[in-house]
Amino acid sequence: MDNLELKITANEVRKGIVTAVHSAKAGHPGGSLSAADIFTYLYFEEMNVNPEDPKNPDRDRFVLSKGHTAPGLYATLAHRGYFPVEDLTTLRKLGSYLQGHPCMQHVPGVDMSSGSLGQGISAAVGMALSAKISGKDYRTYTLLGDGEIQEGQVWEASMFAGFHKLDNLVVIVDNNGLQIDGKIDEVCSPYPIDKKFEAFNFHVINVDAHDFDALRAAFAEARQTKGMPVAIIAHSVKGKGVSFMENNAGWHGKAPNDEEYAVAMADLERIGEQLCQK
Amino acid sequence: MSEVKKIATREGYGDGLAELGAVNPNVVVLDADLAAATKTGVFKKAFPERFFDCGIAEGNMMGIAAGLATTGKIPFASTFAMFAAGRAFEQVRNSIGYPHLNVKIGATHAGITVGEDGASHQCNEDIALMRTIPGMVVLSPADYVEAKAAVKAAAEYEGPVYLRFGRAAVPVINDEASYQFEIGKGLVLREGSDVTIVATGIMVSASLEVAEKLAAEGISAEVINIHTIKPLDKDTILASAKKTGKVVTAEEHSVIGGLGSAVCDVLCENNPVPVCKIGMNDVFGESGSAAALVAKYGLDADGVYRKVKEFLNK
């Protein structure tokens, strides 16, 4: 996909996020929207995956370690063809396979269940390790929140990945600067994030999470990196694309009401129209 | 029983893994800096390319095991019961139990026979913790032979399994050549009509000793070895309870939430009979030799004998 197609797709993913969370009357729009471009780049450009064959043993893997942003992953998977986009409105409802947090047994395309922060990265390390043991060349990607990296387990996993030189592993940190209780550097600062991963023997790349040229370059650099895992620190805007949600911790885990939903969709429609005029 | 050979069940874990590794290339063993103690070192020596030391990071080890399992490996994640079921409870619950992944948790040094290390390392809560996780199989072998067989049965079973092993040498009561392990199958080791003793782990050999002593006094005790706490063999327990009308449970674990509680659940719901639960009575252990500790806490044959007599004389 070229950048314009990626942008248009990411905008559709954002609509899917807002629509799903509005329908569920609950869920996490902020961190889903900040990661929408990353999700889109991974599933439409970077990863070797096939929605027709979601369990192929040689596929690339993705673990959403920040599992609360399931709406972002689900909207991306739906638009990629893993399941109908209409199903997004069943999010979090009784009987739906779209559980509040990703459940690998029920959602096509979900490679690992997650939701308890700090755990997904360990599973991703296990997947990358398995490829090394078996001499397979699939790659493993995992997305973490910048608040999530306060969990000690993240660093246990990073120590293992760095020590075992898992160069088939890419850890992406969605650095939107916010967690539930406020700014990450006011709650309990994890900064400097890049230096921490460097200290755990990662190759670190800082990138603008909303610039597809930059994302393309970062993931290409990650592929070329040999002998060490890669950490991509993606500088993002929480709530990106929805005016009133941007940079607002209050929209971490709250659903828009009907009026707010209308404003949000109008914002995204406008962005979509601007893109189509290009 | 002084003539009987004694070997720790953790030795069965290590030897079982090594035998398994030779026939199943998917078996991968993880440890958290305790390979010498958990006996995974035996596997490490034989298959170094399939052994990974995660360092002292048990939560991460459980997650790595989960990730390995999603790709078709059969990981055995090993550490002391305290850190496997205790420290890493939530990782086991969410990263292994919830997605029902094919991870085997090899938990050694369970119970008070850890001995000198004391209460911080004596896990008397692991059965309770693990059996509450939906879909988790909980195995608690009685001797070296059964431990080894349990390792192989766990590998053949598809899904999460918690295996509980002890540090101290215990009598070998099974014959390796003829022993068959079936997950979920209670074993009536001795038939009797006056009282049923349902035992697990190291309490099985002690219970057999007690039954022998009771027999000399004309009391006929049935002894059931429950090597699978979950799924529990309800039929065998109920049939025996129906016959004897009195049930004693014996475990090297807290009386809260362990084998005794599981047996009471089954009896209460189906055929209530008087029960006497033998185990750690809501207390922490302490330092001492394994032998001194089981004597102090009533978990040796003498202690069980006294409790059974008290129960029968009530």
Ligand SMILES: Cc1ncc(C[n+]2csc(CCOP(=O)(O)OP(=O)(O)O)c2C)c(N)n1
């Ligand atoms: C272990 C754990 N503790 C707490 C929570 C509750 N929780 C859900 S999201 C969240 C904040 C996450 O912030 P961040 O990682 O920055 O995510 P993002 O900003 O990308 O949404 C918390 C504390 C959880 N899911 N898991």
Ligand SMILES: [Mg+2]
């Ligand atoms: Mg954040």
